[in-house]
Amino acid sequence: MKKEALSRRDALKFGALxxxxxxxxxxxxxxxxxxxKDVKFDEEYxxxxxxxxxxxxxxxxxxxxxxxxxxxxxxxxxxxxxxxINGGAFAVPNNPDQKxxxxxxxxxxxxxxxxxxxxxINHVELLEVIAxxxxxxxxxxxxxxxxxxxxxxxxxxxxxxxxxxxxxxxxTGAGIIxxxxxxxxxxxxxxxxxxxxxxxxxxxxxxxxxxxMARTNYRFxxxxxxxxxxxxxxxxxxxxxxxxxxxxxxxxxxxxIYRKLQNPQIPDNSDTTNHAGATAGAMLKAFQIGAFPVQVxxxxxxxxxxxxxxxxxxxxxxxxQGLFKYGIVVDVRNGKRFMNELADRKTRADAQYKxxxxxxxxxxxxxxxxxxxxxxxLPLVEKGLAxxxxxxxxxxxxxxxxxxxxxxxxxxxxxxxxEGVKKGVDEFGKPVASFNGECIDMKGPFYSTRTAPKPHHTxxxxxxxxxxxxISALTNKPIPGLFAxxxxxxxxxxxxxxxxxxxxxxxxxxxxxxxNI
Amino acid sequence: xxxxxxxxxxxxxxxxxxxxLIGGExxxxxxxxxxxxxxxxxxxxxxxxxxxxxxxxxxxxxQGDDPKEFTYIGDEGCLSCHQSKEHMAERLAFxxxxxxxxHNSIHDGPTLYCDECHNEHKPSTNxxxxxxxxxxxxxxxxxx
Numbered sequence: 001m002k003k004e005a006l007s008r009r010d011a012l013k014f015g016a017l018x019x020x021x022x023x024x025x026x027x028x029x030x031x032x033x034x035x036x037k038d039v040k041f042d043e044e045y046x047x048x049x050x051x052x053x054x055x056x057x058x059x060x061x062x063x064x065x066x067x068x069x070x071x072x073x074x075x076x077x078x079x080x081x082x083x084x085i086n087g088g089a090f091a092v093p094n095n096p097d098q099k100x101x102x103x104x105x106x107x108x109x110x111x112x113x114x115x116x117x118x119x120x121i122n123h124v125e126l127l128e129v130i131a132x133x134x135x136x137x138x139x140x141x142x143x144x145x146x147x148x149x150x151x152x153x154x155x156x157x158x159x160x161x162x163x164x165x166x167x168x169x170x171x172t173g174a175g176i177i178x179x180x181x182x183x184x185x186x187x188x189x190x191x192x193x194x195x196x197x198x199x200x201x202x203x204x205x206x207x208x209x210x211x212x213m214a215r216t217n218y219r220f221x222x223x224x225x226x227x228x229x230x231x232x233x234x235x236x237x238x239x240x241x242x243x244x245x246x247x248x249x250x251x252x253x254x255x256x257i258y259r260k261l262q263n264p265q266i267p268d269n270s271d272t273t274n275h276a277g278a279t280a281g282a283m284l285k286a287f288q289i290g291a292f293p294v295q296v297x298x299x300x301x302x303x304x305x306x307x308x309x310x311x312x313x314x315x316x317x318x319x320x321q322g323l324f325k326y327g328i329v330v331d332v333r334n335g336k337r338f339m340n341e342l343a344d345r346k347t348r349a350d351a352q353y354k355x356x357x358x359x360x361x362x363x364x365x366x367x368x369x370x371x372x373x374x375x376x377x378l379p380l381v382e383k384g385l386a387x388x389x390x391x392x393x394x395x396x397x398x399x400x401x402x403x404x405x406x407x408x409x410x411x412x413x414x415x416x417x418x419e420g421v422k423k424g425v426d427e428f429g430k431p432v433a434s435f436n437g438e439c440i441d442m443k444g445p446f447y448s449t450r451t452a453p454k455p456h457h458t459x460x461x462x463x464x465x466x467x468x469x470x471i472s473a474l475t476n477k478p479i480p481g482l483f484a485x486x487x488x489x490x491x492x493x494x495x496x497x498x499x500x501x502x503x504x505x506x507x508x509x510x511x512x513x514x515x516n517i
Numbered sequence: 518x519x520x521x522x523x524x525x526x527x528x529x530x531x532x533x534x535x536x537x538l539i540g541g542e543x544x545x546x547x548x549x550x551x552x553x554x555x556x557x558x559x560x561x562x563x564x565x566x567x568x569x570x571x572x573x574x575x576x577x578x579x580q581g582d583d584p585k586e587f588t589y590i591g592d593e594g595c596l597s598c599h600q601s602k603e604h605m606a607e608r609l610a611f612x613x614x615x616x617x618x619x620h621n622s623i624h625d626g627p628t629l630y631c632d633e634c635h636n637e638h639k640p641s642t643n644x645x646x647x648x649x650x651x652x653x654x655x656x657x658x659x660x661x
Binding site for chain 2 (some may be wrong): 238275
């Protein structure tokens with residue numbers, strides 16, 4: 001492959017940026033980006049989309065359907081980023097399957113659920129758009145070829161007050177990504193450049209986004225500490241976007257530098273449930289040209305993840321729909337419980353971090369018995385055992401010895417928890433009254449996992465309005481020519497996003513960006 | 518990839534014994550590359566390619582005669598012999614049943630770049646391990 005050493009300094013020089021600085025002065029935010037008059041465009045499109053996830057493809061599909069020429073740039077070799085590895089669960093308020101099964105839902109109900117999880121700091125106007133248009137986004141994805149398991153009662157995800165989640169036929173977000181990719185590529189003069197890294201926005205003299213700088217033949221390198229800062233591969237290109245640019249670059253859960261700046265509890269070597277390319281670089285470029293940052297330090301972490309496997313894995317389901325319910329999680333150092341295993345994600349992750357800060361290797365251990373597992377995840381029990389993420393023991397003594405937990409203390413914790421369940425009162429406020437006495441079955445066998453919080457969804461990002469236009473901190477008005485959608489935007493879900501609402505958010509606002517550009 | 522090259526490679530597969538007679542690019546003015554032990558060590562071939570006694574220029578078509586200057590041949594290079602991604606997917610179609618066909622995965626379909634997993638001159642990796650670190654052993658052998 002051709003390599004061209006392109007340092008950040010070179011990238012800034014490219015396009016004679018010095019001239020821009022001289023004219024606008026260093027205090028001008030968009031002086032940080034190359035100017036149209038200083039660059040030569042290699043190719044020209046109506047619309048350029050950054051990122052091939054749900055948001056990017058939905059934006060591109062809508063824009064292309066309206067007759068625009070569209071270029072989508074994707075820095076990775078794969079299409080779809082997190083969207084392609086996501087579970088394909090799509091919260092759709094007022095969907096046909098709810099009606100079919102007599103489930104009463106409403107936009108207000110959806111918004112109330114989201115606000116409750118989001119601790120009230122959600123940008124409600126964006127939730128209103130999602131609630132109103134989720135059904136359109138669902139139908140649009142079907143128009144593009146996505147298929148869903150329909151007809152049954154919708155799935156009921158945690159925090160939703162009614163079942164409202166529809167799932168793709170293949171139970172992955174790729175069930176939407178693959179057909180949408182084909183849909184876009186079939187439309188005239190629309191293409192996707194993979195291994196093409198967005199480097200910068202190109203602005204005109206008035207501050208309007210009129211194109212992007214990118215590098216083709218880019219090879220993402222997950223061995224680097226920061227791919228964004230260190231990777232110099234690729235050949236530089238400049239692409240013109242006559243109508244504008246849609247930023248749909250996703251979140252930054254895999255960005256070691258930026259996530260730690262926002263939450264210093266996250267160690268550099270922390271795994272994430274995300275794909276390796278989920279970095280902050282593109283979002284930071286939007287901040288550099290003046291986009292308002294919103295709630296970037298709210299990073300949703302999954303307290304149900306396992307340090308014994310990479311990425312999302314099987315641990316989350318074994319814990320969420322298994323050990324965390326009728327079972328308990330203990331601190332391996334003293335055998336004691338330290339949290340309500342069914343509390344919200346942030347409360348639990350913070351409780352885990354309290355331990356991991358004192359002893360980075362003391363991953364809290366979850367344990368339970370067979371009655372713990374929901375029926376639908378029983379097949380995963382075997383997988384968890386086969387891969388070593390979960391272990392099975394005949395007695396608590398065996399478990400304690402293997403997990404290096406003081407055995408007397410562990411037995412005491414189990415006994416105390418079981419008594420609490422029978423009384424209907426838990427010392428950490430777990431809703432045990434609803435368990436009908438179901439708890440850890442002392443005759444065993446006992447199942448156990450190690451747990452670790454992993455960054456899962458970054459709640460913050462750039463500020464958009466209801467038309468998916470990015471709002472400038474310089475003017476409090478839309479930055480001309482710049483739209484954004486999906487996880488790179490902030491505020492919609494407030495402190496914590498409910499499960500299965502990411503697909504809804506990304507597709508809805510992606511579609512809106514494509515409609516408005 | 519040139520048609521001449523494709524034919525040459527086809528010839529290799531058909532008549533391995535007389536491969537040396539066919540050679541690489543017959544009319545090439547380039548001087549032949551002598552595969553020294555050092556070169557072999559620096560740019561090792563996969564065992565199945567080595568067995569076929571591939572010459573550098575079979576893959577690095579039109580890239581001159583200095584191995585140090587050779588560049589990545591891309592999907593197009595791989596597929597000049599291996600036909601198409603769909604063809605490769607078909608060869609592992611028996612894995613479709615469990616949704617674990619790496620050439621037609623549930624997440625990507627037959628769209629991945631070959632070198633996402635396969636390398637020629639250094640050990641291959643398996644992209645699936647990024648998420649399926651342990652369970653991949655249940656359904657796949659090491660990546661060729």
